[in-house]
Amino acid sequence: MSTNTSTAVAETPQRRRRRGNSFTAKDRAVIGGLVGFPTALHILLVWIPAILTITLSFCEWDGIGGIADIKWVGFRNYTQIFTLYADFGPALRNNILWLLALALVATPLGVILAYFIDKELKGTKFYQTAFYLPMVLSLAVTGIVWDYIFRNNGFVNAMLGADHPGHTISWFGDPHKNIWVVLGIASWRHIGYIMLLYLAGLKSVDPSLREAAAIDGAKEFATFRKVIFPSLRPVNVIIIVVTVIESLRAFDLVYVINRGKNGLQVLAVAVYENILGESARIGWGAALATILFVLCIGPIMLYLYQTFKADK
Amino acid sequence: MSEIMEDGVSRRSVLKGSIAGAGALATTGILGAGTATEAHAAGKKVSVGSNQSDPAAKKNDAAWVAAAKKAGFDVKLNTVDHNTFQNQISSYLQGTPDDVFTWFAGYRMQFFASKKLATPIDDVWAKIGSQFTAGYKNASKGLDGKYYFVPTTWYPWAIMYRKSVFAAAGVDPKTIVTWADFLNACKTFKAKGITPIALGDKGGWEAMGTFDFINFRTNGFKFHMDLTAGRVKWTDPRVQKTFNNWKTMFPYQNTDTLDLDWNAAAQLVLQKTAAMQVMGAFHASIYTDPADLADLALFPFPEIEKANGREAVEAPIDGYMLSKGATKNAANAKGLAGFIGSTGYADAVLKVAPTALFANSKMPKPENAFARQQVELVQSCKYIAQFFDRDSRPDFASPIFSNAIQKFLGGGDSVAIAADLQKQWDALPSA
Numbered sequence: 001m002s003t004n005t006s007t008a009v010a011e012t013p014q015r016r017r018r019r020g021n022s023f024t025a026k027d028r029a030v031i032g033g034l035v036g037f038p039t040a041l042h043i044l045l046v047w048i049p050a051i052l053t054i055t056l057s058f059c060e061w062d063g064i065g066g067i068a069d070i071k072w073v074g075f076r077n078y079t080q081i082f083t084l085y086a087d088f089g090p091a092l093r094n095n096i097l098w099l100l101a102l103a104l105v106a107t108p109l110g111v112i113l114a115y116f117i118d119k120e121l122k123g124t125k126f127y128q129t130a131f132y133l134p135m136v137l138s139l140a141v142t143g144i145v146w147d148y149i150f151r152n153n154g155f156v157n158a159m160l161g162a163d164h165p166g167h168t169i170s171w172f173g174d175p176h177k178n179i180w181v182v183l184g185i186a187s188w189r190h191i192g193y194i195m196l197l198y199l200a201g202l203k204s205v206d207p208s209l210r211e212a213a214a215i216d217g218a219k220e221f222a223t224f225r226k227v228i229f230p231s232l233r234p235v236n237v238i239i240i241v242v243t244v245i246e247s248l249r250a251f252d253l254v255y256v257i258n259r260g261k262n263g264l265q266v267l268a269v270a271v272y273e274n275i276l277g278e279s280a281r282i283g284w285g286a287a288l289a290t291i292l293f294v295l296c297i298g299p300i301m302l303y304l305y306q307t308f309k310a311d312k
Numbered sequence: 313m314s315e316i317m318e319d320g321v322s323r324r325s326v327l328k329g330s331i332a333g334a335g336a337l338a339t340t341g342i343l344g345a346g347t348a349t350e351a352h353a354a355g356k357k358v359s360v361g362s363n364q365s366d367p368a369a370k371k372n373d374a375a376w377v378a379a380a381k382k383a384g385f386d387v388k389l390n391t392v393d394h395n396t397f398q399n400q401i402s403s404y405l406q407g408t409p410d411d412v413f414t415w416f417a418g419y420r421m422q423f424f425a426s427k428k429l430a431t432p433i434d435d436v437w438a439k440i441g442s443q444f445t446a447g448y449k450n451a452s453k454g455l456d457g458k459y460y461f462v463p464t465t466w467y468p469w470a471i472m473y474r475k476s477v478f479a480a481a482g483v484d485p486k487t488i489v490t491w492a493d494f495l496n497a498c499k500t501f502k503a504k505g506i507t508p509i510a511l512g513d514k515g516g517w518e519a520m521g522t523f524d525f526i527n528f529r530t531n532g533f534k535f536h537m538d539l540t541a542g543r544v545k546w547t548d549p550r551v552q553k554t555f556n557n558w559k560t561m562f563p564y565q566n567t568d569t570l571d572l573d574w575n576a577a578a579q580l581v582l583q584k585t586a587a588m589q590v591m592g593a594f595h596a597s598i599y600t601d602p603a604d605l606a607d608l609a610l611f612p613f614p615e616i617e618k619a620n621g622r623e624a625v626e627a628p629i630d631g632y633m634l635s636k637g638a639t640k641n642a643a644n645a646k647g648l649a650g651f652i653g654s655t656g657y658a659d660a661v662l663k664v665a666p667t668a669l670f671a672n673s674k675m676p677k678p679e680n681a682f683a684r685q686q687v688e689l690v691q692s693c694k695y696i697a698q699f700f701d702r703d704s705r706p707d708f709a710s711p712i713f714s715n716a717i718q719k720f721l722g723g724g725d726s727v728a729i730a731a732d733l734q735k736q737w738d739a740l741p742s743a
Binding site: 063064065080084085086087173174259261262273277281283 | 398399400401402403406420427429514515516567568569570571572705706707708710711712714715716718719722732735736738739740741
């Protein structure tokens, strides 16, 4: 940091302290309550279960009996998951594919759509609604709609002339194809979501920024890349986080299609099957959940770190 | 009906909230609500947890609860979605379970008995024992030799077919005894443009029935039970014999097995585009037209090794158990268990479900022809298996074995699949 900014930095704590002193005891109680209560809830409902889950991931437990029945097994669950669990490889691969598809295709498309819709083209309201519709539909409806499109005697096969019994293309049943179909459906939902988030951000961009850029002679793309995009940093953070979380917690879509089997394995289904199913391999499932947690938190922390470092 | 029939959507929606990473501990006690604490009309109060959430099954429950009321029991019935009930069973039994609950015979019953989550009911069996044959008695005992289970209804697995389809193709099911007979019949159907065997395994469990049959026809009943219980290794060469025999069926199966669930595959038989399905007798539930139902029949799965004949069959038994909490209400709960084991229960259910088959040997032979065929099939067999996912560990059957079967049906290498299965079995916690 350069020397002339350091004086400004030194000033701020003083100002802040002065302001802090003006709080009455009641103010402090109110603020303490407002901050403390949600924090306590957060710790109780999020962090304690999370830490317990991580602890359980080093244990063997069938969910029956108390703490005395929980056996400490160290890293055994993890080594077994990585070396023996036949579904782990496909699940990890699918989650990564999911992340790549959303991050490289769906999210940029959503941003582009938002950009054009923000230009108030003719029929903007219609497009906006149409693109957001997939997000509004319940998953059961989504599942049925896409099933009609991709089932063996469905729309796609009919278009391809592959709807005779015995000569059908199996979109959902073939483990080499179904993940791509599902990624398409997931992107279809995700684009609208990102579009809406980004549109809200674009609406808040100060119009004078655009004017200034236009006066400086910046072209369309340059304005977006150099002026608008950087000014939307908070929205960008949200979008990255949403994309990572959406792709790694993927569950409902594959579960509706075939219970997350046969080429559609994802980590969340593996967690569910092992913990909540009748099998009750709690420690094993907790280890899978922990792996999922690390995968989620890793890219997000990295991105946040980068962003806030640049902010300083 | 089969405990694993899927309605993925409903199960998903119930549990959707609890899958996010840290849900490991959050689910205990979801089912715990609703013990018989409310003050009710006079009568011996007993609470019953039921997984009979299908409309038809609900009717059965209502019928026997009404009959129990006449017998002096004030039954408080808590019906929970079938899949949810099953998935939450261990937290349910550890929470505040109902006094009596629906469950299955086999490994799954013995598991909870050995975990001390069930109440032994030898005194109930002292009263109802004379109404059951030895097979049911054995199927109702825990590993400690005590009774824990009251069997009520059952259904067999076999090859389901339409008489008219067989007649039109000139195939007489009575002549299908050996594997060669079976494959010949398949050839005949194929030549006539009919898919010989309808198989759907989208849910991962449906084809387990076929695996079980081929396995105990090939290697004998004892081998099958040893394999499902882990006493024989999956790497045993005899397992490969089973897989290889199954492969001889592949040319006669529909190619989209992994796209169809059992229901969609059964529809192929109903609509006469396929000739046969290896299925539980609940195959009949999609035959809504009585004329179609009258056309439905079954024949036993063909013989593969002469030594094993056709002496084994899959016939899962459904029934009731007493939770550990029932000790607080022991007299009433055991009284009701006695009623459930009696013909009073069976008579009431029979009135609303004429094709149901009862474990109680004092019940008259069913009038319905299809139901009678099922009774004759099972009576001709020496050994009864429960079904893979009831005979094996739940942490193996659903998350591990069902995926392996799908891989096999998708053309996977059976040697590699078997080796994988053994590795994953070895990694299971000791039960």
